[in-house]
């Protein structure tokens with residue numbers, strides 16, 4: 062049989078950054094021929110809904126060829142609790158009839174030589190999926206898959222004993238996408254003045270009482286992307302690059318992978334609370350969409366927006382009434398056309414379900430606080446803070462959220478969107494409170510582009526937003542009821558190592574001399590960004606630089622980059638460090654023409670910087686803050702928040718919640 066789908070090719074096509082993943086495996090979470098998904102060593106919240114899939118692989122050729130490529134179709138599986146009697150899956154979960162057997166074929170490359178030679182290894186699969194189950198009792202569960210008469214794969218699952226009592230009414234989770242401690246340090250230096258080594262003002266983050274560290278690894282690779290790391294933060298389950306709200310399987314359909322329930326789905330099912338997401342990315346991007354989306358492929362943007370509004374199609378699955386506040390960029394998935402699910406007009410679909418729809422800042426600010434609200438302000442990612450405030454001429458591009466050929470200029474920033482979301486969620490959540498995720502997306506996006514100033518500008522915007530949010534919560538008298546967590550989903554290998562004299566660098570003819578403009582140690586000087594720029598006032602207020610292009614600029618870089626030119630100064634236009642020729646990235650000679658070439662460390666196909674391994678910080682304040690100190694996995698961020706929200710319900714409370722809110726769940730909070 063010919064492979065119906067070349068999984069490796071799908072992975073390569075899905076994101077450019079994955080093209081360099083040179084450690085190929087048949088299936089990352091399954092080193093044997095029998096796969097239990099969720100795999101070994103997974104943790105669960107009591108009552109959290111999830112799907113189970115078993116796969117039996119029969120490699121037809123390649124180094125693992127087995128049984129002529131004929132998979133065992135009569136495999137059996139059992140589950141036992143705390144060493145007790147094993148019971149069949151259907152019996153244990155009271156599933157009335159065994160799911161039907163599914164079969165498919167996939168192929169993969171064993172290494173780069175096989176890929177160069179175009180000789181994929183072909184695997185035939187037999188599989189069964191048990192949908193929408195939950196484990197209610199804390200303890201250790203052993204799942205055993207028996208296949209090929211005598212082979213066994215076991216997976217140990219731990220259901221954590223966590224709280225059913227709510228300690229925080231509200232949770233606001235700020236995610237600085239790609240944000241590291243090094244970036245926070247650099248942003249502080251840009252915007253806050255020191256006198257003889259003493260900061261005169263600080264970041265709002267610096268006032269948080271508790272700081273921890275989370276490890277961001279994927280389930281099957283040590284470098285993560287934003288889809289599966291967001292998923293880990295929202296579900297307590299790690300996953301695979303490009304997957305969100307699911308464990309990846311090997312089937313060709315990206316919609317049938319085993320799902321896990323997310324924090325907002327649980328919060329809605331159990332308490333009927335309100336929820337919202339705000340992002341400076343297009344709203345179907347991984348970090349916001351992982352709250353409500355379930356797919357093996359994060360690039361299924363249209364489907365994921367439909368899931369957010371209408372729930373998962375084709376499978377019985379827990380769902381919310383849709384977000385109560387949903388603000389960001391990404392009109393491409395809302396305008397009727399090729400970017401939207403089934404070509405439908407999603408502004409109209411949201412409006413039909415009672416949403417106010419805002420397409421600019423003025424309209425957002427006047428949207429009613431008692432209705433669900435959608436706000437989409439431009440076509441793709443929102444222009445960054447620096448372009449909105451320092452280089453507004455960069456907004457003169459066709460970017461209108463209706464799709465009309467005109468710019469979008471009446472744009473909210475992260476602060477306006479977040480504060481409006483708090484008003485709406487506070488109003489609609491009522492006594493059941495709310496969960497809000499607010500993402501500064503372009504810290505990551507601009508770090509990818511090696512545009513350090515634009516990344517740090519958006520980090521400062523997030524810090525300013527956090528400060529304003531705390532003030533707002535005080536005014537609403539809910540600060541003490543609200544857990545605020547600020548973290549990242551992964552990092553980039555960024556740091557500052559000195560300063561550079563732009564005037565001297567420009568005067569040098571050859572590239573090696575230009576590098577002598579960099580001052581290190583005693584010649585690194587102090588931040589000139591906090592000194593007024595002669596004759597210019599940006600009017601951006603305290604907590605932002607007074608001069609974005611001083612003579613002495615921060616000399617900074619990242620550990621992973623393509624070939625590029627550096628001069629360390631701010632660019633008047635967003636940065637494009639490379640140009641592409643025949644699928645390879647080369648130095649863009651138009652970028653930083655006065656700089657010097659720095660040769661890259663990445664595969665020549667990478668046009669941008671990539672994510673790095675570093676742990677990222679977790680700042681917390683409010684109820685349960687004390688649980689956030691120390692070093693832990695990204696999934697623990699979920700368990701800490703879930704524990705604080707009392708989500709560990711050892712029973713199915715869907716019916717209870719239905720009663721509390723009348724039959725259209727959630728009505729009670731209007």
Ligand SMILES: *[C@@H]1O[C@H](CO)[C@@H](O)[C@H](O)[C@H]1NC(C)=O
Nearest residue numbers: 063122123179180181182183
């Ligand atoms: C496996 O078989 C397929 C044809 O079914 C072939 O294209 C591929 O090159 C073979 N792979 C190896 C490693 O022999």
Ligand SMILES: *[C@@H]1O[C@H](CO)[C@@H](O)[C@H](O)[C@H]1NC(C)=O
Nearest residue numbers: 110193194195713714715716
């Ligand atoms: C919870 O209850 C709902 C409604 O009765 C049902 O559809 C769902 O399957 C149940 N979930 C579990 C995990 O039993």
Ligand SMILES: *[C@@H]1O[C@H](CO)[C@@H](O)[C@H](O)[C@H]1NC(C)=O
Nearest residue numbers: 314315316317364373374375
């Ligand atoms: C649901 O199933 C139908 C029929 O098989 C299919 O056309 C559709 O694409 C599926 N929807 C999704 C979101 O996968």
Ligand SMILES: *[C@@H]1O[C@H](CO)[C@@H](O)[C@H](O)[C@H]1NC(C)=O
Nearest residue numbers: 419420421422423424470471
């Ligand atoms: C903002 O949106 C409203 C409602 O769609 C519209 O009437 C108004 O003209 C828009 N304002 C700007 C500045 O685009």
Ligand SMILES: *[C@@H]1O[C@H](CO)[C@@H](O)[C@H](O)[C@H]1NC(C)=O
Nearest residue numbers: 572573624657658659660661
């Ligand atoms: C970058 O690499 C090229 C070869 O690919 C080499 O010619 C050049 O000297 C290198 N540049 C620097 C600054 O090291």
